Amino acid sequence: DGGITQSPKYLFRKEGQNVTLSCEQNLNHDAMYWYRQDPGQGLRLIYYSQIVNDFQKGDIAEGYSVSREKKESFPLTVTSAQKNPTAFYLCASRETARETQYFGPGTRLLVL
Amino acid sequence: EDQVTQSPEALRLQEGESSSLNCSYTVSGLRGLFWYRQDPGKGPEFLFTLYSAGEEKEKERLKATLTKKESFLHITAPKPEDSATYLCAVPANAGGTSYGKLTFGQGTILTVHP
Numbered sequence: 001d002g003g004i005t006q007s008p009k010y011l012f013r014k015e016g017q018n019v020t021l022s023c024e025q026n027l028n029h030d031a032m033y034w035y036r037q038d039p040g041q042g043l044r045l046i047y048y049s050q051i052v053n054d055f056q057k058g059d060i061a062e063g064y065s066v067s068r069e070k071k072e073s074f075p076l077t078v079t080s081a082q083k084n085p086t087a088f089y090l091c092a093s094r095e096t097a098r099e100t101q102y103f104g105p106g107t108r109l110l111v112l
Numbered sequence: 113e114d115q116v117t118q119s120p121e122a123l124r125l126q127e128g129e130s131s132s133l134n135c136s137y138t139v140s141g142l143r144g145l146f147w148y149r150q151d152p153g154k155g156p157e158f159l160f161t162l163y164s165a166g167e168e169k170e171k172e173r174l175k176a177t178l179t180k181k182e183s184f185l186h187i188t189a190p191k192p193e194d195s196a197t198y199l200c201a202v203p204a205n206a207g208g209t210s211y212g213k214l215t216f217g218q219g220t221i222l223t224v225h226p
Contacts, residue, residue: 006155031212042116042199042216043156050212058213090155094212099144099203101214103155 002027004104006091011109013078013085021076021107023091030096032074036060037088037106046089049074050096078109086111114139114204118217125190125224133185133220135200145183146214147176148199156199190224197221 004025013019023032031050035043045058049068063082068074078085088108092101115138125131137145144163148156160169162178169176173194175186185198197219204213 004155033212040218042218043201043214045213048212088153099212100146100158100161101212102158103148106153106155108153 004091004093004102006089006104006107008107009105011107012112013109014112016080018077018079019109021078021089021091021109023074023076023104024072025074025091025093025104026072027093027095027102028071029093029102030071031094032068033092033094033101034058034064034066034074034076035090035092037090043090046076085109114202114215116200116202116215116217118198118200118220120220121218122221123223125187125222127191127224127226128189130186130188130190132187133198133222135183135185135217136181137183137200137202139202139204139215143203145178146201147183147185148201150197150199150219152197159198187222190222192224192226195222195224 007022033048034046037043044060046064047066049055052071055066055068065077088106090106091104094101117136119134144161147159150156160176165180167178173188177184199219201214201216204215
């Protein structure tokens with residue numbers, strides 16, 4: 001089945017620690033996105049990548065980093081500089097010729 | 113700046129009680145409006161894309177419509193399994209190129225009681 005997978009489902013971060021969230025897709029989509037979702041707020045864009053080895057900051061990139069070494073993978077690192085990391089993180093992908101984005105199941109990040 | 117506003121924030125219906133959710137948008141050069149369904153603790157599930165005013169799309173008990181300023185998601189004879197948060201979104205417009213960024217509304221939490 002084609003789709004987007006995210007792991008882990010739950011992730012716990014200790015203060016000062018960097019953690020990495022995984023996102024993999026087998027839809028052969030060129031573009032991939034990371035969003036953050038907080039209660040009572042809409043989804044906010046963290047980073048996006050339109051093609052391998054290229055990515056751009058979204059609206060709330062501070063404290064986060066990404067890489068895009070393979071078309072299928074777009075991992076997100078939440079660094080110790082992100083002071084309020086507790087949120088639900090969603091990865092999405094899109095065909096270049098279409099606007100519709102498809103989402104993964106999400107990772108919930110909690111701070112210990 | 114692109115804006116998407118959804119109303120109401122929450123809607124409680126009895127099973128079989130039809131209603132509508134609203135999504136108002138302000139964007140120059142609309143390149144589509146998307147509806148998603150999100151269950152608690154899960155990622156948004158794509159429902160519909162609408163591209164032009166007057167367009168309608170249906171899926172089971174859901175029908176989405178689009179005007180030049182807003183979109184409606186009509187729910188006919190809802191069932192408890194329709195309970196979810198419904199999100200609408202539009203592609204952002206940045207100098208004619210969106211790079212696929214979506215601007216989301218806050219969502220409407222729908223609860224359907226048996």
